Amino acid sequence: MKSAVETLNPTRVRLTVEVPFEELKDSLDAAYKKINQQVTVKGFRKGKIPARVIDQRFGRGAVLEEAVNDALPKFYTEAVNTAEIDVLGQPEVDITELKDGETLNFTAEVDVRPALELPEDFSSIEVEVDAVEVDEEDIDKSVEQLRERFASTSPVERAAEDGDVVTVDLQAKVDGEVLEDGVAEGVSYTIGSGELLEGIDDAVKGLEAGGEATFTSELKGGSAAGKEAEVTVKVTQVAARELPELDDEFAQLASEFDTLEELRADSRKRLENMKQYDQATQAQERVLEKLLELVEVPVPEKLLEDEINTRKHNLEHHQLGQMGLTLDKYLEIQGKTAEEFDTETREAAVKGIKTQFVLDELVKREKLNVNQEELTEHLMRRAASSGMSPDQFAQAVVEGGQVPLLVGEVARGKALATVVESATVKDTNGEVIDLDDEDEVEAATETVEAVEGAAETEAEGDEKADA
Structure with missing residues (x-):
């Protein structure tokens, strides 16, 4: 031949x-x-x-x-x-x-795949990230959120106010007809939380037990999702929330610590760790942007078209489908036109393809390998995000022949981490940041996943479809 x-x-x-x-x-x-x-x-x-x-x-x-x-x-x-x-x-x-x-x-x-010319080193890349700063206000907010979780309630004989917990019965009508799935009884709701229908706060405030009101609201889910409904709400109980005192006794109740001071110190440490991880993620994203600017990457038109279609399909049939939204309704909520959506999707797809090409080339050049421990850690994290158990997720990935997809994600994450190591990362205070190696690779892998977007495993797609 x-x-x-x-x-x-x-x-x-x-x-x-x-x-x-x-x-x-x-x-x-x-x-x-x-x-x-x-x-x-x-x-x-x-x-x-x-x-x-x-x-x-x-x-x-x-x-x-x-x-x-x-x-x-x-x-x-x-x-x-x-x-x-x-x-x-x-x-x-x-x-x-x-x-x-x-x-x-x-x-x-x-x-x-196009032939790419990568820089010999990446020391010329310099990015700025947010400084890791935790002040007393941040700690106060964290402790207050914990305090909210340990709040108690007690019924009161007065009109409902902001922050009260009301028990309500709801009935929704569309075009004068009560919906089959539009009736609910004994629903507990904290006024001001925004967890139920828009307009319910104003409707129930000022009502005592036994009082009722009617308001109009757009339904977020169910058989009439997206439609305007006339909702009747009847208050059956008003309960005041009581927060525990902020003292050592609260610290012992809400944590493993003996004193409030120890609890606050732990909150500071956790907040710093979170901000350090956010800082690492920010560094990965900004270094990646700089890297893509340094490399000329032609994109195959057919591959781009397929990637755009896949991203649209995943959004419409998986993500929006779970929320009971159509694409048109989603665009209305986002305040975007179809043309703006198409442009953004195309730009994201181009960036995803370029990222994969560049990082795959770097994996090959640097001879980067993925060991079993790294693959297992990545698989467990992907399983957690999909809502499946690690065993279920692993079985679905193996049966779908998608192990190479996960290996590729980790390898590209390691490639991006090597670029970040060579780059100069400074915070907004001008301090040079030395990122933790373990956090760096994990954050880099998550950054790669987010940019590539459509690289969704069949396991996650099936889970979303079932939902």
Whole structure:
């Protein structure tokens, strides 16, 4: 077999392949055998029809077509391997010549990974991130949130006020008809929390137990999601929330610490850790932006089109589907036009593809490997974000043949982390930041996932669809 490669543009090539006819022998034999099992000819047992009879009855052309369809993938793969090209997606194959007994010639156009020129080092990259600063106000807010969790309630005989917990019965009507799923009784709601329908706070404030009011609100879920409904709310109980005193006794109740001072010190430490992780993530994102500016990355148009369609599909059928929203309603809530959405999706898809190309090239150049421990940690984190157990998620990934997808994510995260190590990262106070290696790789992997966006495993897609 002879093959040649013609570069059509930086991301697409044409393979021209010439196959001697004798190399079709195995596929021709398989074609005759397959046809033998599918047809019946009087005077011959099934599966025992001679080749010449099949040619006479059904035509040599049908046999050749079957044989060529069987052989083309093998010859194409051989040509790709010989040319040592990194193909993307499926080829467009055109049979240019087929002479029975002589030759098979075909061409295959296919997208390929572009050749990239990466900088020798990344020391020229410099980014600024937020400083890690935790003040007393931050600690007060953290402790107050903990205090809220330990609040108690007691019924009161007065009108409901902000912060009270009311027990209510709800009935929603659309076009004058009560919805089948629009009735709820004994619902507990904290006034001002914003956890129920818009407009309910104003409706219940000022009502005592037994009082009711009617208001209009857009339904967020259920059979009439997105529609305006007339909602009747009846208050059956008003309860005042009582917060525990901020003292050592509270610290012992709400934590493993003996004193409020120790609890506040622990809150400071946790807040600092959170901000340090946010700082690492910010560093990864900004270094990645600088890296992409340094490398010229052509993007295959067909690959880009597929990526855009995948992102739109995931948004519409998985994310919005869970929330009971249509794309039009989502755009209305976001205050975006369809044109703005399309532009943003295209820009995100371009960035995702460029990120994968650049970091994959860096993985190859630096010979970065992913060990079992790193893969397991990544798998467990992805499982947690999908709402599945690690065992369920791992089984779904293996059965879907998507282990390489997860390995690629971790490898690209490690590649980005190496760039960050070489770059200069300063905070807003001008201090040079030395990021923790473990946090750096984890944050880098999450950054890569977020940018690539559509690289969703079948396991997560199925879980979202089921939801």
